[in-house]
Amino acid sequence: xxxxxxxxxxxxxxxxxxxxxxxxxxxxxxxxxxxxxxxxxxxxxxxxxxxxxxxxxxxxxxxxxxxxxxxxxxxxxxxxxxxxxxxxxxxxxxxxxxxxxxxxxxxxxxxxxxxxxxxxxxxxxxxxxxxxxxxxxxxxxxxxxxxxxxxxxxxxxxxxxxxxxxxxxxxxxxxxxxxxxxxxxxxxxxxxxxxxxxxxxxxxxxxxxxxxxxxxxxxxxxxxxxxxxxxxxxxxxxxxxxxxxxxxxxxxxxxxxxxxxxxxxxxxxxxxxxxxxxxxxxxxxxxxxxxxxxxxxxxxxxxxxxxxxxxxxxxxxxxxxxxxxxxxxxxxxxxxxxxxxxxxxxxxxxxxxxxxxxxxxxxxxxxxxxxxxxxxxxxxxxxxxxxxxxxxxxxxxxxxxxxxxxxxxxxxxxxxxxxxxxxxxxxxxxxxxxxxxxxxxxxxxxxxxxxxxxxxxxxxxxxxxxxxxxxxxxxxxxxxxxxxxxxxxxxxxxxxxxxxxxxxxxxxxxxxxxxxxxxxxxxxxxxxxxxxxxxxxxxxxxxxxxxxxxxxxxxxxxxxxxxxxxxxxxxxxxxxxxxxxxxxxxxxxxxxxxxxxxxxxxxxxxxxxxxxxxxxxxxxxxxxxxxxxxxxxxxxxxxxxxxxxxxxxxxxxxxxxxxxxxxxxxxxxxxxxxxxxxxxxxxxxxxxxxxxxxxxxxxxxxxxxxxxxxxxxxxxxxxxxxxxxxxx
Numbered sequence: 004x005x006x007x008x009x010x011x012x013x014x015x016x017x018x019x020x021x022x023x024x025x026x027x028x029x030x031x032x033x034x035x036x037x038x039x040x041x042x043x044x045x046x047x048x049x050x051x052x053x054x055x056x057x058x059x060x061x062x063x064x065x066x067x068x069x070x071x072x073x074x075x076x077x078x079x080x081x082x083x084x085x086x087x088x089x090x091x092x093x094x095x096x097x098x099x100x101x102x103x104x105x106x107x108x109x110x111x112x113x114x115x116x117x118x119x120x121x122x123x124x125x126x127x128x129x130x131x132x133x134x135x136x137x138x139x140x141x142x143x144x145x146x147x148x149x150x151x152x153x154x155x156x157x158x159x160x161x162x163x164x165x166x167x168x169x170x171x172x173x174x175x176x177x178x179x180x181x182x183x184x185x186x187x188x189x190x191x192x193x194x195x196x197x198x199x200x201x202x203x204x205x206x207x208x209x210x211x212x213x214x215x216x217x218x219x220x221x222x223x224x225x226x227x228x229x230x231x232x233x234x235x236x237x238x239x240x241x242x243x244x245x246x247x248x249x250x251x252x253x254x255x256x257x258x259x260x261x262x263x264x265x266x267x268x269x270x271x272x273x274x275x276x277x278x279x280x281x282x283x284x285x286x287x288x289x290x291x292x293x294x295x296x297x298x299x300x301x302x303x304x305x306x307x308x309x310x311x312x313x314x315x316x317x318x319x320x321x322x323x324x325x326x327x328x329x330x331x332x333x334x335x336x337x338x339x340x341x342x343x344x345x346x347x348x349x350x351x352x353x354x355x356x357x358x359x360x361x362x363x364x365x366x367x368x369x370x371x372x373x374x375x376x377x378x379x380x381x382x383x384x385x386x387x388x389x390x391x392x393x394x395x396x397x398x399x400x401x402x403x404x405x406x407x408x409x410x411x412x413x414x415x416x417x418x419x420x421x422x423x424x425x426x427x428x429x430x431x432x433x434x435x436x437x438x439x440x441x442x443x444x445x446x447x448x449x450x451x452x453x454x455x456x457x458x459x460x461x462x463x464x465x466x467x468x469x470x471x472x473x474x475x476x477x478x479x480x481x482x483x484x485x486x487x488x489x490x491x492x493x494x495x496x497x498x499x500x501x502x503x504x505x506x507x508x509x510x511x512x513x514x515x516x517x518x519x520x521x522x523x524x525x526x527x528x529x530x531x532x533x534x535x536x537x538x539x540x541x542x543x544x545x546x547x548x549x550x551x552x553x554x555x556x557x558x559x560x561x562x563x564x565x566x567x568x569x570x571x572x573x574x575x576x577x578x579x580x581x582x583x584x585x586x587x588x589x590x591x592x593x594x595x596x597x598x599x600x601x602x603x604x605x606x607x608x609x610x611x612x613x614x615x616x617x618x619x620x621x622x623x624x625x626x627x628x629x630x631x632x633x634x635x636x637x638x639x640x641x642x643x644x645x646x647x648x649x650x651x652x653x654x655x656x657x658x659x660x661x662x663x664x665x666x667x668x669x670x671x672x673x674x675x676x677x678x679x680x681x682x683x684x685x686x687x688x689x690x691x692x693x694x695x696x697x698x699x700x701x702x703x704x705x706x707x708x709x710x711x712x713x714x715x716x717x718x719x720x721x722x723x724x725x726x727x728x729x730x731x
Contacts, residue, residue, distance in 0.1 A: 030108040032096050038195055039091075041116040041144075045083035049096030049108065053077055060095040086114045088144050117143025118190035120201045129178045130287070131209040131239070137173040139188035139201065146193040153186050175205070180239065183207040211238030211283035213292040221297045223402060224328075228271040232294050234264050234281030242283035249277025273298050273328065302327040302398035302405040310410040312492045313386050315441075321409050323379045323396035331400035335381050338408065339392040344376055381409075388416035388495065391442020412443040415488035415495030423501040427508045428478040428596060432471035438488045438495060445488045451497070452482045464489065475596055477514050478507040479537065512588040512595040513537035515546060517571070519600060527604055530572040533564075533586065541590040542566070548573075553581035553601065578607040 033048040051057055057079040059066045066081065073079050083090050091114035097107040121140045129135035141147050149171040151158035158165055164176040175182050188201040214235040222230045236242050244263040258267040268275055276298040282291040307322040325333045335344040373384045383390050391413045397406040416439035424431045430452065437445060450473045451460040465471055476482065481504045487497040507513060513536035522531045535543065543566040550573060551557040564571065571586060582604065585597040638645035 030096065030098055030106050032094065032108050032110040034110060034112070037111065038113045038115060038192075038197055039086050041086060041088060041114060043086050045081070045086050045090060045112065045114075047081040047094055047096075047110065047112075048074070048078060049080070049098070050078045051096075051098035051100070051106075053098075053100050053102070053104075055098045055100035055104075058097045060097065062092045063095075066094075088114050088116060090114050113192075113195055115144060115192045115195065115197055117141075118147045118192065118197070118199045119143060120188065120190065120199070123188070123201060123203070125202060126204045126206070128206045128208055129175070129182075131180060131207050132177055135175040135178045135182070135205065135207075136168075137175070137186060137203055137205060139171045139173065139190075139203070141171055141188070141190040143190065143192060148191045148193050150189045150191070151186060152189060153184060158186075178207050180207050180209060183239075207239060208287055209237070209239040210287045211236060211242035211285050211290050213281055213283050213290055215281075215292050215294055218293070219295045219297065221299060221402075222271050223299050223301050224271050224273050224275075225301065226270050229267060229269045230271055230296070232266045232268070232279055232281075232296070234266075234283075234292065234294075236264055236281070236283040238283060238285050238287070240285050242285040242289075245282045245284070247280040247282070249279070250274060268296075271298055273300055298328070299400075299402045300326070300328040301403055302331040302400050304396050304398050304405050304407040306396060306407050306409050308409060309407070310412070312412045313383075314493065315387060315414050315496075316385055319383045319386055319411055321381045321394070321396075321411070323381065323407070325379070325396070325398035325405075327398060327400050327402075327405075329400055329402075331398035331405075333379050334397040334399060335376050336395045336397060337392065338395050344374065344381065344394075383411070386411075386413050388413055388439040388441040391440065391492070393442070410442065412490065412492040413441040414493045415439060415441045415445055415490050417496035418448075418486055418488060418498040421486065421498045421501065423484060423503050425503050425505050426472070427506045428476045429472055429474040429505060430476065430482065430484050430503050432484075432486055434471070440488075441490055441492055441495065443491045445490050447489045448486050449489055449494060450484070450486045452476065452484045454480065454482060456483075476505050477536075477596065477598075478505050479513065480505050507537055508539065508595075512539040512541075512543060512590045514595045514598045515586050515588045517584075517586060517598050517600045522602060524602065524604065527576040527578050527607070528572070528574045529576060529582070529602055529604065530570050531584075531600065531602075532570045533568060535566075535588065538588070539590055539595075544589045544591065546571075547587045547589055547594065549585045549587075549597075550582055552577065553583050576604045578604055580604050 029052045031050050031052075033050065035046065039045055047059075049057055049059070054076040057073070059071050059079070059081050070083055071079060071081050079096070081094065091112050093109055093111050095107055095109045097105070099105050119142045121142060123138060123140040127135065127137050139149055139151070141149050149167070151167050151173050153161055158167060158173065161182070165182070166174055168174055171188075173186060173188075183206055184204075186203045186205055188203060189198060190201075191198045214237070216233050216235070220230060220232065222228055234244060234246075236244055246259075246263070246266055248257070248266075256269060258269065259265065260267075264281075266279065266281075276296060279294045279296055280291050281294070282289060303326050305324045305326075307320075311319055311321065313319045323333060323335070325331050336342070337344060374390070375382050375384075379396070381394060381396070391411055393408050393410055395406045395408050397404060418434055418438045420435035422433040422435070424433070430450075432448075432450065445467050447464050447466045448471055449462050449464050450471060451462040452473055453460050463473055471486065473484065481502060483500045483502055485497045485500045488495045516534040516536055518532040518534060523529070533546065545566055546564040546568060547561065548564055548571055549559045549561045551559045571584070573582075573584075576582065580603070582602050584600040584602065586600075587597045588595040632647075635645040635647050639648035639651070
């Protein structure tokens with residue numbers, strides 16, 4: 004049914020063409036197509052253009068009448084239901100017109116089979132580097148021509164390593180990755196525009212390869228340090244990438260990109276050190292590469308102190324610890340002069356000749372040198388001002404350096420090259436060079452003065468930027484002066500004392516002189532002699548006296564004294580109080596610098612109304628002593644005995660005033676006594692309180708002391724040669 008419907012459709016088409024054609028006598032063969040595939044229908048329509056007898060021939064031979072049928076008086080058709088290759092050829096339509104004219108027309112029909120690719124595979128895989136052969140199995144009639152194309156270009160454009168074989172197969176020698184793609188096998192019926200194409204996919208497989216940008220990666224650990232390890236993987240099919248690490252995988256610490264070809268380690272720490280293996284795997288094989296990650300730690304320096312104030316002559320010890328990977332070397336440097344105090348770590352350095360005994364953090368060290376280093380501990384023994392300043396502990400390694408500074412401060416050195424010049428009631432200092440600062444800036448100077456060595460030094464502090472001057476001194480007065488520098492660590496050594504005499508103040512009087520050596524304090528009254536000094540060229544008008552108690556909040560009291568006053572007297576002062584006194588000399592030009600004096604009023608004495616026990620005992624002892632003296636005097640006067648008599652004999656010898664002789668011959672005794680007492684030779688001996696007896700026969704005198712002690716042998720046997728001789 005379908006065949007008949009198709010036939011009638013074609014007939015209708017031919018008739019339509021027939022009626023639309025010109026009706027003149029020209030002949031024509033009408034066909035739908037010239038190239039007919041085996042099995043298809045063949046329909047030819049011959050239009051004569053006039054009435055006549057129409058005949059069909061193929062290649063000069065008459066065709067089978069069964070295939071020919073008359074359409075009308077002017078046309079005929081030739082129909083072949085299933086075309087074969089043999090049906091192809093040249094067909095001729097001849098017409099003998101009724102008018103006696105004869106004409107013919109020809110057409111060529113081509114019947115073909117194919118082309119067909121049969122069981123030709125359309126997908127091929129080759130291993131990179133091998134030879135690949137892609138077949139194209141083509142059949143067809145008549146002969147079929149085969150051509151290969153790649154991306155719409157002839158195959159010979161691919162290069163000499165790609166060529167078509169006699170059996171129409173495509174040979175790719177030592178296939179490369181770029182040889183992959185879609186190839187076209189094009190088959191064409193020879194001489195006819197009958198073309199058929201077969202698309203063939205060629206895949207080039209390659210084993211995975213891993214390429215590293217660097218096999219060793221070096222980073223410095225730190226919270227801000229991130230490191231990316233890149234694994235450049237190639238292969239066909241695309242390899243799958245896996246990593247193995249020296250530490251456990253931590254999603255918060257290890258990050259991968261989409262294809263896991265890049266591993267990023269965040270906040271690198273020392274434990275991240277090690278080998279990282281990148282493995283690429285596809286259906287062919289697997290391969291891997293190793294990246295060695297070196298994790299360094301930046302040098303770090305820690306000090307036991309960052310600033311230390313040390314008194315001159317004391318010892319300072321500062322410990323320095325360095326850390327890092329690799330272990331850095333430790334160096335101590337004096338930043339003032341650039342001197343390196345120590346070389347490598349654990350190296351001992353000596354400066355000077357003393358011995359350093361170090362105790363830091365409970366550890367004991369000892370080494371030689373006033374400035375020395377042991378195990379990173381800097382020690383300065385008996386520090387001097389020039390040792391003050393900044394010292395830097397440095398950690399030096401192959402990946403970088405680090406340092407920390409310690410400021411060591413001590414008192415300044417003594418001022419040198421000091422010049423002193425007098426001024427009006429003042430003294431000025433000038434320095435050729437500043438003293439050694441002691442490691443911290445000199446902020447001020449302490450200026451001292453005194454009039455004599457017995458006095459305490461008086462001082463004033465002057466900022467470093469100001470003029471070094473002592474004012475408010477007494478004019479025309481000799482002083483010993485000196486100065487010392489002051490910094491944050493304290494007061495430095497004083498300069499040698501200089502002697503200088505101040506100049507007078509023009510116009511104003513000199514300060515009066517208070518003679519403190521003659522000060523007088525009686526009860527709650529005070530007086531001190533006042534001696535005028537220079538009047539400044541103008542007569543003194545008066546003295547102004549100001550005084551107050553030496554305590555906070557006390558008010559000054561003031562009074563005036565005449566210019567000829569020779570003392571300052573203050574009365575009704577408070578007992579048990581310290582006072583300040585100022586005296587100024589006034590002339591018409593102004594006042595002098597005040598003469599300052601401090602004094603103290605003693606506590607008020609306490610009067611007691613009753614005698615104490617000690618007083619009674621004292622009175623009793625006095626009475627006893629008086630009675631004793633009376634009794635002893637009576638004994639001495641009457642009996643030539645007692646303590647007073649002994650004292651009198653010792654003082655006056657035998658010549659005791661009021662000596663009495665108890666003899667029977669009182670007159671003779673008096674005579675002897677007078678003779679003995681008239682003249683006492685030089686060098687002789689006085690016997691006081693002695694009773695003298697003489698015998699009637701005129702023998703030698705016998706002397707008896709009132710205490711009845713016999714005279715010595717010398718006194719009894721050696722008479723005084725200077726005494727006058729007595730008659731018998």
